[in-house]
Amino acid sequence: xxHPILSGVSxxxxxLYGLAVLSQSRGSMERKIFAAFCISVFVWLFGYALMxxxxxxxxxxxxxxxxxxxxxxxxxxxMHFTRYVLRARRLVPLYRIYYLIDLVFLSLLFRTNVxxxxxxxxxxxYYPIGSPIMLAEVLLLAIVVVSCWGLFIxxxxxxxxxxxxxxxxxxxxxxxxxAFSFGALDYLPKFGIQFxxxxxxxxxxxxxxxxxxxxxxxxMNIRVVIRRGLVYSVLVAITASVYFAFILVAERLLQGVxxxxxxxxxxxxxxxxxxxFNPLKDLVQRFIDQMFFHGSQxxxxxxxxxxxxxxxxxxxxxxxxxxxxxxxxxxxxxLAAIKTxxxxxxxxxxxxxxxxxxxxxxxxxxEKMNALVHRLLEFARPGAPRLQRVEPAALLKETLEFLQGTxxxxxxxxxxxLTSHAAVQGDPGQLKQVFLNLLLNSIDAIDPPGQLMVxxxxxxxxxxxxxxxxxxxxxxxxxxxxxxxFFTRKTGGTGLGLSVVHSIVQEHKGRIDVDSVLGKGxxxxxxxxxxxxxxxxxxHSDR
Numbered sequence: 086x087x088h089p090i091l092s093g094v095s096x097x098x099x100x101l102y103g104l105a106v107l108s109q110s111r112g113s114m115e116r117k118i119f120a121a122f123c124i125s126v127f128v129w130l131f132g133y134a135l136m137x138x139x140x141x142x143x144x145x146x147x148x149x150x151x152x153x154x155x156x157x158x159x160x161x162x163x164m165h166f167t168r169y170v171l172r173a174r175r176l177v178p179l180y181r182i183y184y185l186i187d188l189v190f191l192s193l194l195f196r197t198n199v200x201x202x203x204x205x206x207x208x209x210x211y212y213p214i215g216s217p218i219m220l221a222e223v224l225l226l227a228i229v230v231v232s233c234w235g236l237f238i239x240x241x242x243x244x245x246x247x248x249x250x251x252x253x254x255x256x257x258x259x260x261x262x263x264a265f266s267f268g269a270l271d272y273l274p275k276f277g278i279q280f281x282x283x284x285x286x287x288x289x290x291x292x293x294x295x296x297x298x299x300x301x302x303x304x305m306n307i308r309v310v311i312r313r314g315l316v317y318s319v320l321v322a323i324t325a326s327v328y329f330a331f332i333l334v335a336e337r338l339l340q341g342v343x344x345x346x347x348x349x350x351x352x353x354x355x356x357x358x359x360x361x362f363n364p365l366k367d368l369v370q371r372f373i374d375q376m377f378f379h380g381s382q383x384x385x386x387x388x389x390x391x392x393x394x395x396x397x398x399x400x401x402x403x404x405x406x407x408x409x410x411x412x413x414x415x416x417x418x419x420l421a422a423i424k425t426x427x428x429x430x431x432x433x434x435x436x437x438x439x440x441x442x443x444x445x446x447x448x449x450x451x452e453k454m455n456a457l458v459h460r461l462l463e464f465a466r467p468g469a470p471r472l473q474r475v476e477p478a479a480l481l482k483e484t485l486e487f488l489q490g491t492x493x494x495x496x497x498x499x500x501x502x503l504t505s506h507a508a509v510q511g512d513p514g515q516l517k518q519v520f521l522n523l524l525l526n527s528i529d530a531i532d533p534p535g536q537l538m539v540x541x542x543x544x545x546x547x548x549x550x551x552x553x554x555x556x557x558x559x560x561x562x563x564x565x566x567x568x569x570x571f572f573t574r575k576t577g578g579t580g581l582g583l584s585v586v587h588s589i590v591q592e593h594k595g596r597i598d599v600d601s602v603l604g605k606g607x608x609x610x611x612x613x614x615x616x617x618x619x620x621x622x623x624x625h626s627d628r
Contacts, residue, residue: 088209088282089138095285096130099123102292106305115169116305122162126288128155133284137210145204145211150194153201153213157190157222160229163262167233170258170305171240179232186225193218207274209282215275223272230266237262257298265291419450474616475513477520477550478503478541484520485539488528496534505543508616515589522582523552523609529575530556530607546615547595553608559601567599 103123106116132152139145161183168176194200201213237259244252268287273280298304426443433439485492485499492499509516527537531554538553559567563574568587590597594614601607 088285089134092130092137092282092285093134095288096127096134098292099130099288100127102295103127113305115166118162118166118169119305122159122166123292125155125158125162128152129159130155130285130288133282137212139211142204142206142211146201146213149201149204149211149213153194154191157187157194160226161187163265164229164233167236170255171236173236176236183225183229190218190222207279212274212282215272219272219275223269226269230262230269234259234262234266253302254298254304257294257302257304261291261294261298264294416454419454422450423447471512471514472510473513474508475511475516476506476508477516477548477613478506480513480517481520481539481541481550484517484524487521488524491525491528492537495528495531497528497531498534498536500536500538502538502540505541505548507543507548509548509593509613510616511593511613516593519586519589519611520550520552522586523611526582527552527554527556527607527609530554530558532557543615547612548615550611550613551608552610553606555606558603558605558607559599560603564599564601568597 100123103120103126106123107120109116129152132148132155136145136148136152139148161180164176164180164183167173168180190200200216200218202216203214204211205214206212237255241252241255241259243249244255265287268284270280271282271284274282295304426447429439430443481503482501485501524537524539531537535555537555538551540551542549542551560574568583587597590611590613596612598610598612599607600610
């Protein structure tokens with residue numbers, strides 16, 4: 086009964102794989118066809134697993150017809166998939182003819198006995214008896230395999246000569262097709278040749294090759310974010326299961342040969358399991374590190390730290406550019422005052438009142454510009470957070486002042502309601518970057534004229550900052566991914582801004598929540614613990 090179990094498990098894996106690819110389709114025809122191909126493989130393997138384990142020939146025949154329905158469509162679906170991967174339009178009339186032939190075969194399979202005339206009992210279970218029509222099916226399968234394999238070889242050579250990135254994807258498509266084609270050997274026992282069916286094994290190898298091609302080379306343009314812990318857990322669990330099964334089978338064999346039945350022997354077998362498993366687990370971990378992550382855990386942790394630092398620095402410099410543009414207006418007024426006094430200085434230098442007024446105003450204006458430059462440098466300076474007592478309300482007002490020109494240009498009306506001026510412990514530059522990124526995103530999302538509501542209030546030992554816009558909103562399907570690095574729907578966007586915002590808020594032991602309705606607007610709320618857990622709030626409204 087081992088073969089039906091292996092076929093059933095392999096078929097279920099193909100089904101799960103097909104459903105996973107189908108969930109990523111989003112209009113991609115090649116992914117939908119590949120998913121249909123995997124589902125056909127499931128019908129084949131699972132149907133044959135039920136057939137082999139059937140209690141009688143009649144029941145086996147019913148399951149054989151169901152399983153073979155999947156076999157009929159497998160070659161045509163692969164040809165259809167090849168057409169989209171290679172953009173080979175010349176395959177279109179061929180696979181359309183094949184689909185018509187498949188429908189004829191399907192009708193004969195379920196309505197007559199000419200396709201499967203009967204069943205035969207092998208050592209692994211019931212198996213269908215071949216027929217002349219099944220020979221025609223084998224011939225059509227051979228044509229598909231040879232033609233598709235030849236097309237992939239030609240395109241592989243062309244991509245390799247051109248140095249195209251598509252070479253790796255095409256190479257693994259070719260390898261996976263080669264591995265899967267060995268499943269055609271399962272036709273041999275149908276025509277009286279004693280050959281153990283290996284369709285489950287060729288399917289498992291095929292899925293493994295395709296999985297590698299997707300993870301490493303983004304086959305079918307499927308991008309998978311690999312979570313290291315999940316990969317380790319799954320592979321270690323599989324390794325542990327195989328290892329334990331091997332040890333238990335070995336123990337049973339040893340019991341049969343030696344004839345021991347003692348508790349000591351079982352304890353020693355358990356000790357062998359424990360002793361050998363840790364090296365196996367370490368081997369799996371090193372293999373995953375090198376195969377998928379291209380480095381050890383320590384090296385990857387260091388690299389992730391550097392990338393995160395560069396990510397934060399990049400977004401900070403982008404924000405600095407925005408701040409600098411906003412500061413131009415602020416600096417222009419002091420410079421105008423200084424220029425005016427300087428022009429009149431030669432004529433009125435002898436006037437003591439003028440000199441006193443000039444000295445006082447010059448000092449004030451220079452100090453004002455110095456403070457502006459100091460804030461800009463403080464914001465741009467990279468490094469770890471420099472925590473201090475800071476009021477989010479004050480940072481919001483300051484950031485909105487910098488954005489005044491942009492707000493006027495975009496015809497955005499700001500409704501400011503700062504009902505809490507409580508302080509939090511944070512880095513002023515980093516928190517200002519958070520507010521600036523969020524406000525800029527809201528402004529960009531608004532189709533002029535629009536409205537922006539910014540408010541603060543205190544609740545349960547936290548300062549809540551809420552930013553609401555009347556912009557285009559975010560699709561419900563995109564909400565869980567907006568903080569993922571490089572995810573963006575904005576033309577020309579990097580997809581890094583909100584990721585950095587999320588990281589900074591977390592470093593400040595805060596929380597950020599987003600609620601959005603497509604076409605109506607977005608509300609973002611940031612919650613930060615108050616400084617020292619004190620209230621420090623004063624009822625105040627600023628509109």
